[in-house]
Amino acid sequence: MSIKTPSKPKTVFRGTLYRGHEGMWSWVLHRITGIAIYFFLLVHVLDTATVRLDPELYNAVMASYKTPIMGLGEAALVAAIVFHAFNGLRIILVDMTAWASRHHRTLFYGVLVLWAVVMIAFLPRHLMHVFGG
C-alpha cells in the first residue's frame, strides 16, 4: 500500500497560446457548424429535387419541414449558418490584414455580437411562422 502510483500529469490550459481560448472556440464552432450545414445541404438538394417529380409529392415532403420540431431545427440551422458566415468573414480578415490578426479576439466577440443581433431579428418572425399566430 505504500507504493505510490505515478499520478497523471495534469493538463494546464492557462498560458498556452491557443488551447482553451477564443481562437480554439472559433475553430471548433466553425468546424461543427460547417459539418452540420453540409449534411443539411445533402438532404436539402434531395428534398428540393422532388419538385421535379410531382407537385403533390413535393408539397407532402415540404409539410415535414413545417412541423414544430423541424421549425426548431430550422432555427438551429440558421443559427449555425449565421455563425459560420460571420466567423468566415473574420477568418478572411485575419488572413488578409495584420490589423485583424492582432485583434482576432476582439473580432471573435464581434462575430458573437453580430450573430446575436441577426438571430434576434430572425427568431421571433420564424417562430411566429412555425407556431402560428
Place this chain on the structure above:
Amino acid sequence: MKFFRFDRLAWIFMRVSGFLLIGLIFTHLIVNLMQDGGVKAIDFAFVAGKLANPFWQWFDVTLLWLALIHGSNGMRVVIDDYVYRTGVKRFLLVSLVISTTTLIVLGTLVIFTLDPCPVGSPADLLPSFCPAG
C-alpha cells in the same frame, strides 16, 4: 512552389466562394424563411413560380454549385484531419466526389428542366400564371 498548386487554389476558393455564399444564402433565407408566410408558404406553386424566372434559375444554380463545392471541400479537409487509414480515407474521398457530383448534376437538371405547369396536376397546386384546365 507552384503557383497553381491544388491546395493553394482550394484555399483561395474557400475564401472567394465563402464571401459570395454569404450574400447568396442570406438572400435565400430572407426570401424563403422571412418573407410572407416563411417556411409555411413554401410549396410547389412558390418554388415553380420562382424557378420560372431566369434570375432565380441562375441565382439557385450558382448557390447550388458554390455551396456543394465549398461544403465538400470543407469535408475533404475534415477527412484529411481525422482519417489516417489510407483505405478508409480513399473510400470516404471517393464517396465524397461521387455524392457531390451526383447532387450538382441532379440539382442543375431540376432547376433548368422544371415544368411550372405540369399537365394533369390540380390547378390549385400550380402557380397562378398557369393556364386553367
